[in-house]
Amino acid sequence: MISVEEALERVLSYVEVLEPERKPILACLGQVLAEDIYSAIDIPPLDNSAMDGYALHAEDTRGAGESSPRHLTVVGEVAAGSMPTEEVGPGMAVRIMTGAPLPEGADAVVRFEDTDETKRRASGGDPSQIGILCQANKGLNVRRKGEDIAREALVLKKGKVLRPQEIGVLASLGQPTVLVIRRPIVAVLATGDELVGVAQSLAPGKIHDSNTYTIAAEVSRYGGIPKILGIGRDSVQSLTEKLDEGLEADMLITSGGVSEGDYDVVKDVLAERGKINFWTVCMKPGKPLAFGFMTKMEGGREKRIPHLGLPGNPVSSMITFEQFARPAILRMMGKMNLAKPTIRAIIEDAVVNNDGRRVFARVTVTRHDHRYRASLAGPQGSGILTSMTAANGLAVIPEGSKAVKAGDIVDVQMLDWGEERGEAKTPPTVSIVGKSQSGKTVLMEKLIAEFKRRGYRVAAVKHGRHGMNIDWQGKDSWRFAAAGADTVFVSSPDKVAFIRNVNHDLNIEEIVLTAGTEFDLILAEGFRKSRIPKIEVHRGELGDDLLCSPEELSAIVTDAPLDTNVAQFRQGDTAAIADFIERSFVLKAGIVPCSPGKEEG
Ligand code: AMP
Ligand code: MG
DSSP states (O other), rough: OOOOHHHHHHHHOOOOOEEEEEEEGGGGGTBBSSSSOOOOSOOOSOOEEEEEEEEEEEGGGOOBTEEEEEEEEEEEEOOOSSOOOOOTTTTTTEEOOOTOOOOOOOOOOEEEEGGHHHHHTTTOOOOEEEEESSOOOOTTTOOTTSBBBOOOOOOOOOOOOHHHHHHHHHHHOOEEEEEEEEOOOEEEEETTEEEEOOOSSOEEEEEOOOHHHHHHHHHHHOOEEEEEEEEOOOSSSHHHHHHHHHTTTSEEESSSSSSTTTTHHHHHHHHEEEEEEEEEEEEOOOOOOEEEEEEEEEEEEEEEEEEEEEEHHHHHHHHHIIIHHHHHHHHTTTOOOOOOOOOEEEEOOOOTTHHHHHEEEEEEEEEEEEEEEEEEEOOTTTTTTTTHHHOOOEEEEOOTTTTOOOOOOEEEEEEEESSSSOOOOOEEEEEEESSSTHHHHHHHHHHHHHHHHTTEEEEEOOOTTTTOOSSTTSSHHHHHTTTTOOOOEEEETTTEEEEEOOOSSSHHHHHHHHHHHSEEEEEEOOOSSSSOOOEEEEOGGOOOOOOOOOGGGEEEEEEOOOOOSSSSEEETTTHHHHHHHHIIIIIEEEEEEEOOOOOOO
C-alpha cells in the first residue's frame, strides 16, 4: 500500500503535456495558452474621452468654479466611433461623448455635470457657449492612446490559463483564434454485471450506472473531453473489448472491479494488456485503486495509455478522481497548479481513523466571523453519493492521527470554491446593557430611529427575563404548539409574530442565527453575559460603578464622566453613538445601507 503522495507522483510520471492546437478564442476557456501574444495595435487606438462632457484647454478653466464660470465657445460635437472635425483653440470647446477621440488641441474633458449645460438649455441660453464650473487639470478625464496596451507589447504570456478576461483581451486585440494546449480525451468505462444504463428499468439485483456520469462530468469540469465507453461486464473478454474502443484516448478511467472479489477483473486486464504500477493506496475511502498503462501499436511503435482504475463505490470513485485523475488532466492541459484549493477549518464533529489510512471526510464548510467551520455532510458510507451533494469540501485526516475531536483544526480540500455556497453571514450585533433605570430602552429607541434614518435594516431584540406573554394557555397559538408544531405563526393585517418554543433561554448568538441575513444590524437590550460587543448606559445617580467590567465594554454612555479608558459618550448624543457603532461594527462587516437614508425634516 503506497501513500497518496507516492501514488500521485506515479500517476503524474505517466502523463505528459499534450500538443497545441489553434482554435476560436471562445472555445478555449480554461485552456493554457501555447504562444506569447503581442499586440499589433494601441489600445485605446487614440486619446479619447472617459466621460460625456466638453473637450477643452485645461488652461482656459483656471479659476473656474460654481460662482465663477469660465465661458467657452462650442465649436463642434464628437460621438464615439467618429473622428473630430474641429480643432480646439484657446477659448473653445467641443462637446464630446465617452470613447470619442479627443479633438486636436484639447487636453482635458470636463463632464456635463460640471458645466452649466442643463441650466443653460432649460433657460433657453445661447447654445454656442458653455459655462465651465470647475477647474480642470491637464489630462482630466482623458484616456491616453495605448494606456491599456501599447503596440508591440507582450500582452499574454505562454502558459497563461485563459479565463473570460483573457478571452476578452484577445478579442480586443482583434485575434479570433489562438494556440492553446489541446484538451485531453478521457475514455470512461463503468464495469459491473449489476449495472444498467440510466434510461433502463431496473430488473431485480440491478442498479443504474452512476459512475459514468459523475466521472464524465468531472472530466468536463476540469477541461477534458469525456469519451463514454458504456458498461463493461465482469469478464476479461468484455472489458478488453470495451477498452479497445478507448485506446485512441489520452487516458482511460474505469470504475469498479478493482477490489479482491471474484469478479474484480480490471487488474487482470491491465496485467494482460499493459502493466500494473500499483493497486492499493493508503486512503479511505479509495484503498483499492489500480493504476498502470495499456499498450497499443501506433506507427510501428508501442504507445502507452495511462489507465486509472477507480473503485466502484460512487463516493470512492469520485474522491479518488479528485486526488489522481484531476491532477493528471490538468497536467496534460499544461497547467502548473495541480493542488486542490485547501483551507484550514475548525471541525465541528469528531472523526475517528481506526486503520491508519488518510481519511477524506465529506464536510460542509461555512464561514462565521472570519473563520471556516466544517461539519460532516451526513453519513460517510462510500456508497452514499448524496453525502457528496451535501458537501462542499473534503476534510483530510492524516494517516498518523487516530482521531480528530470537535474543535480541532483540519485541512479541507474545497470541492467548490465558495461560489455555490455563500458565506453564512450573521449581521453585526451590539447590545445595550445597564442597570435598571439607567436609560437602556430610551437609547435603544433613539439608535433604532437613527439607523433607520441612515438607511439600515435594523432588528431589535428584547430579553424578557421572566418570560413573556404573547401566547398563553388556551390560546389557539398555544394549542398548535402543544400539538407539536415546531413554530407557530400568528399573522394579522399589520403584524406577524413568530413563536418558537425553546427548551432553554437562547443566547444572543442563537437568536442572531434565526435572524438570517435580512438585517444589517441587530440591536439587543440586555444579554450582558454574552460575548457580543456591549455598550453600557450609566447614570451618575445610580452610583459610580458599572454593571460590566470596563474590559468587556466597547463604549459607555453616561451623564457623569468616568475615569476609564473605554470610549465615552454623553447621554443624548445619539448621532455620535451611532457613528461609533456604524464605524466599529457595521462598516467593518462590509455592510452599506441598502436604501439611502431619509433626510431629516
Ligand atoms: P466494485 O468495486 O466493482 O466491487 O463495486 C463496489 C460497489 O460499487 C458495488 O456496490 C457496485 O455495485 C458499486 N458500483 C460499481 N460501479 C458502479 C457504477 N458505475 N455506478 C454505481 N455504482 C457502482
Ligand atoms: Mg464490480
